[in-house]
Structures are given as structure tokens and as C-alpha cells.
Amino acid sequence: NAGVTQTPKFQVLKTGQSMTLQCAQDMNHEYMSWYRQDPGMGLRLIHYSVGAGITDQGEVPNGYNVSRSTTEDFPLRLLSAAPSQTSVYFCASSYSPPNTEAFFGQGTRLTVV
Amino acid sequence: KQEVTQIPAALSVPEGENLVLNCSFTDSAIYNLQWFRQDPGKGLTSLLLIQSSQREQTSGRLNASLDKSSGRSTLYIAASQPGDSATYLCAVWTYNTDKLIFGTGTRLQVFP
Numbered sequence: 001n002a003g004v005t006q007t008p009k010f011q012v013l014k015t016g017q018s019m020t021l022q023c024a025q026d027m028n029h030e031y032m033s034w035y036r037q038d039p040g041m042g043l044r045l046i047h048y049s050v051g052a053g054i055t056d057q058g059e060v061p062n063g064y065n066v067s068r069s070t071t072e073d074f075p076l077r078l079l080s081a082a083p084s085q086t087s088v089y090f091c092a093s094s095y096s097p098p099n100t101e102a103f104f105g106q107g108t109r110l111t112v113v
Numbered sequence: 114k115q116e117v118t119q120i121p122a123a124l125s126v127p128e129g130e131n132l133v134l135n136c137s138f139t140d141s142a143i144y145n146l147q148w149f150r151q152d153p154g155k156g157l158t159s160l161l162l163i164q165s166s167q168r169e170q171t172s173g174r175l176n177a178s179l180d181k182s183s184g185r186s187t188l189y190i191a192a193s194q195p196g197d198s199a200t201y202l203c204a205v206w207t208y209n210t211d212k213l214i215f216g217t218g219t220r221l222q223v224f225p
Contacts, residue, residue, distance in 0.1 A: 042202070045214070050211050090157065100144060100213065104157040107156050
């Protein structure tokens with residue numbers, strides 16, 4: 001059972017480049033989300049999805065796009081990377097409320113230069 | 114808007130001590146509260162999940178309590194060990210939202 005898988009683990013981008021962070025889960029969870037973790041800021045919610053075809057914004061959505069075409073996958077797209085997007089990104093999944101124990105991937109460390 | 118606070122931000126103790134980590138939240142209308150552990154450079158590992166109808170959950174040397182009406186949870190670690198050194202985060206899922214909101218964590222160091 002792989003759980004939540006994130007790729008890549010590390011990435012360096014130049015300002016203005018685009019890329020997609022991949023997230024896949026094999027637990028048939030309806031709910032998936034993306035967080036960024038910055039020193040002193042904790043985990044902040046970027047975007048989330050309550051099921052295939054449904055996405056919504058979290059606390060810090062600017063500069064990021066998401067889509068959810070399948071239950072298993074929830075990619076996060078950076079259209080034009082900026083140094084302020086240097087962070088560690090985590091993907092999480094869970095069943096819908098109230099059974100919402102969340103499972104996290106191992107993270108993607110992104111540096112934008 | 115739900116806000117989650119964890120105190121203290123950092124804690125350094127000798128091995129063997131019993132510890133209490135605190136988590137408070139502003140909106141008591143929650144489905145549940147979850148405690149996580151994060152090792153440096155790693156992802157989050159779920160420790161305990163307390164549903165809103167429960168008062169506490171236990172796993173080994175860990176015990177988490179929940180007082181929903183006062184917006185507080187505590188994580189009790191008995192007989193701490195150096196292997197307990199990590200950052201501990203709490204998170205709450207609030208009614209009528211689809212969001213799991215995190216506190217900023219408590220960084221724990223247990224020295225031999």
C-alpha cells in the first residue's frame with residue numbers, strides 16, 4: 001500500500017518557469033489537498049478537492065492551479081514560478097468528514113532562483 | 114475563521130520527563146482534531162485522531178485529550194526518549210468547511 005506519493009522530491013526552477021508537482025493516492029480517498037510549509041508559518045492550505053471534478057481555493061492559492069480528473073491524482077501547477085514560491089509542498093488525502101484522518105506524502109522541496 | 118495556536122513553540126527536556134504540548138483553536142465547531150509528528154526533512158505522520166464526541170485517545174506513551182467547549186487539546190508524552198525529538202503539529206477540521214487547518218507546531222528536543 002503506497003499511500004500518498006509525491007514527485008519529484010526536489011526541484012530547482014528559474015523564475016518564470018512552469019512545472020507540475022504530482023500527487024497520487026491509492027486509498028480511494030475523496031478529499032485531497034496541497035499545503036506549503038515555510039519556516040515560522042506552519043502548513044498553509046493552497047488548494048483542495050472534495051472529489052473528482054471539484055476543486056476550491058485554500059488560504060494561499062495565488063500563483064497555483066489544480067485540477068482533479070481522477071480520484072487518485074491531484075497535480076499542482078505553477079504557471080510562472082516566483083522566488084516567493086520557494087517552499088516545501090505537501091499533498092494530503094483523506095475520506096470526507098467526519099472520518100477525516102489525513103495522510104501525507106513525503107513532500108517536494110522546491111527552490112525558485 | 115479558524116485559527117490554531119500551539120504553545121510552546123519549542124521545548125528542550127532531559128530524557129525521562131513527562132511532557133504536555135498544548136493546542137488551542139478559536140472555533141469549537143469541529144469534526145475532529147489530529148496530532149501529527151514531523152521529523153526534519155520528512156513528511157507528517159499521524160499520531161492520534163480525536164473525534165469531536167471523544168474526550169481522549171491513547172497510543173502507547175501518547176495520550177491526547179480534547180476539550181471542545183474551551184477550544185483546547187493537549188498531547189501528553191510519558192517518559193520521553195531522544196527518539197521523540199521532532200516537531201509536533203495539531204490540526205482541526207471545522208464544520209461546514211472542507212479544510213484541515215494547522216497550528217505552527219511545537220519543536221521538541223529530548224536529550225540523553
